[in-house]
Amino acid sequence: MLVHRSGTTGIGRTITTRWTVAGTLLAVLALLLTLPGAASAADAPARGSARMGMGVVAHDGRGGLPRDSRAVQTEGVDVSSHQGNVDWSALWNSGVKWAYVKATEGTYYENPYFAQQYNGSYNIGMIRGAYHFATPDTTTGAAQADFFVNNGGGWSRDGRTLPGVLDIEWNPYGDACYGKSPSAMVTWIRDFLNRYKARTGRDAVIYTATSWWTQCTGNHSGFGATNPLWVARYNTTPGTLPAGWSYYTMWQYTSTGPIVGDHNKFNxxxxRVVALANG
Incomplete structure (x- = not known):
C-alpha cells in the first residue's frame, strides 16, 4: 500500500492521514470477503440458475456413495434447466423410477425446460413432481407458493404426481440465511407451506440439509409431523436429520449421477412412492 509520507504539517499530514485510513478500510474489506459465507456480487451466479444441492458440496463436502443397508429403496433423480433436454429413456433403463423437476424460483423465474423434463419423465413411466427453489429475501412465502402452483407446482391424485417440494437451502446469491433470523425464517417457511396446502390440498415436501436447517431455522422441530423430509447429504449415510424428523422420505446422496441430474434414494x-403420490 503506497502511503505518502513527505511533510509533517498542514495539507501533507491531512493527505497522509486520509490515505492511511483508506488503506485500513480496504484491508478490512478484503478480510471480510475471505470469511466463510461471504460472497461478492461478481461471484454470485445468475438469478434463476440455482438448483437442488447447489450449496451442499461447498458447505457439507462430498463423500462416498451410499452403503448397502439391505433396506429396500427406490432410485430417483432431480433435474433443472442445468440438465437441458433430458434422456429419460436412459435414466429409466438405468433403474430410475421417480423424478423431481425444478419449476420455479422466487417469483421471477420459470424453468424453460420444464415441459420436456416434467412430461418426459411421466411419459417414460416415472412418478414425478415439481420443486420450487426458495428465495426468502425477495418475496413472501405465500407469494412464492402461489407462483409455484401457478407455474407447474400443482398436484393431482392420478397416482403419478408427487406433492410439490420446497427447496430451502443455502443462498447462492448472498447471505446463507437470506438475511433472516431463525424465527423469521421459520415464519417464512410456514407461510409457504400453509399457502401450498391451501392451494393443492397436500403438505409439501421439505428439501434441506441438516447443517443449513440448524444454522438458519435454529433446528426448528415443528414441521416433522406434517411435511415429508428430503435430506441432502453427499456421503455414505444421510447422517443426523433435522429436528422433528425421525426418518427421511428421500435422500439426495450425490450431485454426480451416472447419467444426468442429482441422484436420490426413496426410503x-x-x-411407497406411489402412496406418497396418492396422498
Whole structure:
C-alpha cells in the first residue's frame, strides 16, 4: 500500500492521514470477503440458475456413495434447466423410477425446460413432481407458493404426481440465511407451506440439509409431523436429520449421477412412492 509520507504539517499530514485510513478500510474489506459465507456480487451466479444441492458440496463436502443397508429403496433423480433436454429413456433403463423437476424460483423465474423434463419423465413411466427453489429475501412465502402452483407446482391424485417440494437451502446469491433470523425464517417457511396446502390440498415436501436447517431455522422441530423430509447429504449415510424428523422420505446422496441430474434414494419400495403420490 503506497502511503505518502513527505511533510509533517498542514495539507501533507491531512493527505497522509486520509490515505492511511483508506488503506485500513480496504484491508478490512478484503478480510471480510475471505470469511466463510461471504460472497461478492461478481461471484454470485445468475438469478434463476440455482438448483437442488447447489450449496451442499461447498458447505457439507462430498463423500462416498451410499452403503448397502439391505433396506429396500427406490432410485430417483432431480433435474433443472442445468440438465437441458433430458434422456429419460436412459435414466429409466438405468433403474430410475421417480423424478423431481425444478419449476420455479422466487417469483421471477420459470424453468424453460420444464415441459420436456416434467412430461418426459411421466411419459417414460416415472412418478414425478415439481420443486420450487426458495428465495426468502425477495418475496413472501405465500407469494412464492402461489407462483409455484401457478407455474407447474400443482398436484393431482392420478397416482403419478408427487406433492410439490420446497427447496430451502443455502443462498447462492448472498447471505446463507437470506438475511433472516431463525424465527423469521421459520415464519417464512410456514407461510409457504400453509399457502401450498391451501392451494393443492397436500403438505409439501421439505428439501434441506441438516447443517443449513440448524444454522438458519435454529433446528426448528415443528414441521416433522406434517411435511415429508428430503435430506441432502453427499456421503455414505444421510447422517443426523433435522429436528422433528425421525426418518427421511428421500435422500439426495450425490450431485454426480451416472447419467444426468442429482441422484436420490426413496426410503421404501416403489409402492411407497406411489402412496406418497396418492396422498
Amino acid at each position: 421404501g419400495a416403489l409402492d
